[in-house]
Amino acid sequence: xxxxxxxxxxxxxxxxxxxSDLRIEPNEQNMMExxxxxxxxxxxxxxxxxxxxxxxxPQNFPFKAPDVEFKTRIYHxxxxxxxxxxxxxxxxxxxxxxxxxxxxxxxxxKLNNPSSDDPFNADIxxxxxxxxxxxxxxxxxxTKKYAS
Numbered sequence: 001x002x003x004x005x006x007x008x009x010x011x012x013x014x015x016x017x018x019x020s021d022l023r024i025e026p027n028e029q030n031m032m033e034x035x036x037x038x039x040x041x042x043x044x045x046x047x048x049x050x051x052x053x054x055x056x057x058p059q060n061f062p063f064k065a066p067d068v069e070f071k072t073r074i075y076h077x078x079x080x081x082x083x084x085x086x087x088x089x090x091x092x093x094x095x096x097x098x099x100x101x102x103x104x105x106x107x108x109x110k111l112n113n114p115s116s117d118d119p120f121n122a123d124i125x126x127x128x129x130x131x132x133x134x135x136x137x138x139x140x141x142x143t144k145k146y147a148s
Contacts, residue, residue: 002062003032003057003058003059003060003061003062004031004032006061006062007026007031007032007057007061007100008031010099010100010101011024011026011100013099013101014100014101014104017101019101019104019105019108021038021039021040021041021108022036022037022038022039022104022108023036023037023038024036024104025037031057032056032057032058032059032061033054033055033056033057034054034055034057035052035053035054035071036052036053036054036055036104036107037050037051037052038050038051038052038053038107038108038111039051040111040112040143040147041112043112044111044112044113045114045135045136045139045140045143046074046076046111046112046139046143046147047143048143048144048147048148049072049074049143049146049147049148050072050147050148051070051072051074051111051147052070052071052072053068053069053070053071053072053083053085053107054067054068054069054071055067055068055100055103055104056068056069062096062097062098063096064094065089065090065091065094065098065103066090066100066103067090068084068085068087068090068103068107069082069083069084069085070083070084070085071083072146072147073142073145073146073147074111074139074142074143074146074147075124075135075138075139075141075142075143076111076114076121076124076139077114077115077116077119077120077121077124077125077128078110078114078115078118078119078120078121079110079111079120079121080120080121081121084120085107085110085120086110086118086119086120087106087107087110088118089102089103089106090103114128114135114139115128116128116129
């Protein structure tokens with residue numbers, strides 16, 4: 001149970017050194033599953049929103065990256081309709097030395113700073129690039145509708 005020991009150790013570190021605007025709720029029945037609630041920053045297109053996502057650790061963690069899946073709908077070029085997030089850190093750049101804090105900080109940065117580069121949703125990325133005002137309007141509407 002290397003995975004559980006590692007997860008417990010990192011959870012203890014996160015309780016001493018929390019990530020601002022992020023609440024972590026490990027599943028008491030299954031340490032391999034966390035629910036996280038991220039409050040978008042004030043300078044984000046999603047300001048005022050609270051976004052829930054799951055972190056699911058594989059049995060062979062830390063040798064395989066955790067899965068991160070948003071449960072709150074979000075109008076974001078880097079997050080698809082099913083809530084999957086496009087982060088290289090969780091794919092081909094994964095290394096066992098990467099901490100959970102680094103993963104969570106990267107998710108937070110990705111949410112608060114949408115980019116049209118390396119999109120999961122090409123249509124939203126194109127809108128962000130070509131009509132930022134329309135993107136911001138829709139992002140704000142979705143935040144109010146789904147993340148308030």
